[in-house]
Amino acid sequence: MSQKNGGNIGSLKNVVKFCCALAYKEQQNEKIIKIDKNHLRTDELNFNQKVKQYYFQEFMKVNREDHDIREINPVKNERYNRLYEMVEVVETLLTDYQKNIISIGELRKKLTMELNRSLDIIVYHEEKHEENDLISNIYLETVENTLKIMESTYGIKYYGNTSKILTKVLLFFRNNIDTISNDYNYIRIEKIKNIIGKELSKSLVISEKIINNLESNLDYELNTVVQVIMILYVFTMMSTESTSINAIIVAHGYSTASSISSVANQLYGEFIFEAFDMPIDIGPSEVKDKIKNYLSKVDTSKGTIILVDMGSLININSELEEVLEGDLGVINNITTNIALDIAGRIINGEDVENMITGIEKNNPLMCKFIKSKEKKKAILTTCISGIGTAKKLKKLLKECIGDADIEIKEYDYASLNLKGKDDKIFSDYDVKLIITTTKLEIDGVKSILLHDLINGDCDEIFFHVLKDVTINKNIDNIKQDIIKMFSMDNLISRLTILNPNKIINEVETIIVGYERTLDKRFNVDLKITLYIHTSILIERLMLKQGLTFIEEEELKYKEENSNFIRISQDIFKGVIDEYNLEIPLKEIYIIQSIIESRIGKLGL
Incomplete structure (x- = not known):
């Protein structure tokens, strides 16, 4: 240390x-x-x-x-340690920005410091290599040409030493390609790209174009750490990310759109327009697919404006609805003058609707404004045990709430836990609340545990969600129905085909067995969760529908958790013998996950 x-x-x-x-x-x-x-x-x-x-x-x-x-x-080489540590720091900073812990200004400052530390190691403390002058010159020329293209296309200015610094970065990783693992940071780089794509999408668009151009001209795949450095360098070179409205120019010809967007971007010194040229030998559907692909990767929530050169493209909005979140404006008969007018309005912070209104007043153009569709409100029910239980919880909840203009949907727990806010459900619905049997945290989304709903501990959150929803039942009636529907006897009888009186006693024996063996007293909420989960588990086993691992996962779990497996098999022995069942390891894993989510890692 x-x-x-x-x-x-x-x-x-x-x-x-x-x-x-x-x-x-x-x-x-x-x-x-x-x-x-x-x-x-x-x-x-x-x-x-x-x-x-x-x-x-x-x-x-x-x-x-x-x-x-x-x-x-x-x-x-201790430099490798520092570079891989940089990737971890970048991931942490971007996550903090995404959670609004730090501002865009603080993020830019801290990422610049992090980048400078890493470049100091690579560029200024680099060991001398017998570098081939021809190779060095080829790399330098390729980097300079790439940066010139980015400057002329997107208005991103670069300074004299930028090309030399990036060239040294590329040569450093080229010289050490055998010692630097390219797989080590793959997951982190994908997460970094994902965050930047959502929050700072214009930086990612330009850095990926630089990376693709360099890989194509140098004929080798850039290391993941190089990609992080390129992304950071672009972000720190861009003066602002305030131009959050996406602006696109689509025009017929080999370079019409590119020429107009290039002029606007260079004059304002910012990346405002992305260009899509439509050469005569390329069909409109191919260009539209490229536009859809582009818009699917950037943040469209603040609005998108599309400038086109012919009336045939004015209805392009119908093919883009599935990838757009915010308002959309389409302007026909584009000229350089109109593009500069729009660019100025974007820089000044006008929204799409005001831009369209202002342009229509001053120019005889055909314009369209399409208001973003309001997403349907939704409450999600989910369960670690599987979608079947989530469906039954949904049915119970619908009976409690009655007719309302909010949809109740069952959803896969694993998908929500893995993807978080990036799951497709959040682009399709305005998710107001998640009701889950096991702890689930997603930034910006309220979630409550089923046992808290049953106990009334989350009444304030639950009924606040219903406050803005049109419902036919009053709140007091809904409260009474929840108490009735979610009583333990009714819950188990509705969630399973088993006799609730018999199964509750058997499940209680199992839970007490875990408490005694682990020498832990489970609190009420953990017991309720285990009552529900274990009852459904036994039903699944009776129906021969037990959850199973894939082979590799099962071997790994078995190797690392042999004690808990043995304990569980002993505790379930009575039920297994009585009903002639087999309990798969995946089911034991879920029980372990539920227990550890409440009381911490078991030291077995």
Whole structure:
């Protein structure tokens, strides 16, 4: 921890990994592997007996063959640690911005600092390579040409040393391509792109064009860390992301749209217009598909305006509705003068409707304004046990609420948990509330646990959602129906085909078994969740519909949770013997997840 160099967190990770690898190599046949300070002694000349002052700044490759470690290969360069740490920091900062924890100004400042630290390592502290002058010049020329294209097309100005810095970045990763894992950050880079695509989409559009141009001309795929650096560089070069309205120019000819958009972007020094040229030999449907693909990747919630050159394109809105969220304006007979007028209005913060009104007053043009469709309000019901339970909860809730102008929909728990706000349901519906049997947190969306609804602990949230909904029943009647419908006996009888009196006793025995074996007292909300889940689980097993893992997941779970599996099989033995059932490991995994979501990780 006393390391002064960059990348101390990544270095510390590698110390732990390396020590574990060495200890495992020496003690593979031992039941317990012991690690001591001797495992830090990888280099007698450099090892400092004062362990707290010693630091190890290398990535390791550990090769395993025939269940035996054959090789531990240190790759010596602490710069890699810093670069991978940068990706983690960028992801955290973008997530904070997405959650409104930091402002766009703070984000720009912190990302600029992070970028500068990484470039300092790559560019200014780079080790001397016997670099081929021809290769260096080719890279430099390619980068300069790419940046010139971006400046002339999108108005993004770059400074003299930019091309040299980006060239050094590319050469650094080219020289070290064998030692830098391209898979390591794949998930993170996709998450970063996803956040930027939603929140700062224009930066992503330009950086991806730069990346594609460089990959095409240099004939190699850029490392994921390079892609992060390119995205950050573009974001810090762009003066603002305030032009949140998407503006598109579509015109017939090989470069008509590109020429007009280029003039406007350069004059204002900002990326305002994206151009779509329609050469005579390309069909309109192909261009429309490109436009749809573009709009599907950017944030359209603030509105979109499309400038076209012929009346045949004025009705393009009908083919774009599925990818648009905000208002849409279409203006026919585009000219450079009109494009500059629109660009100025966008810079000044006018909305789409006011732009269309202002343009129509001053110009004899055919314009269309299409108000964004209001999404239907919805309440989602979901359950970790599966969609079947969510459907039954939906039916119960509909009976409680009665006729109302809000839709109640069952939805897959795994999809919501994995995708969060990016799930398609949120683009199709205005989701006001999620009712779930297991904890589920999605930024910007209210969610309540089923047991809180039953206990009345979330009445304020639930009835606030219904306040803006037209309903035929009064609130007091809805409250009474919820108490009646969601009583434990009624809930289990409605959710399962089993005898509620018998099944409740059997489930209670199972829950008490877990409390005794784990030496934990479950609170009321956890017990209610387990009552509901276990009742439905037993019904699934009777119907031969138990949930199962795919083979690889099952092996991994079995290897890591053998104690909990054994405990569960013992606890369920009475039910299994009585009904001649088999309990799949996936069902045990779900019970473990429910328990750990309330009381924390089980140390078994």
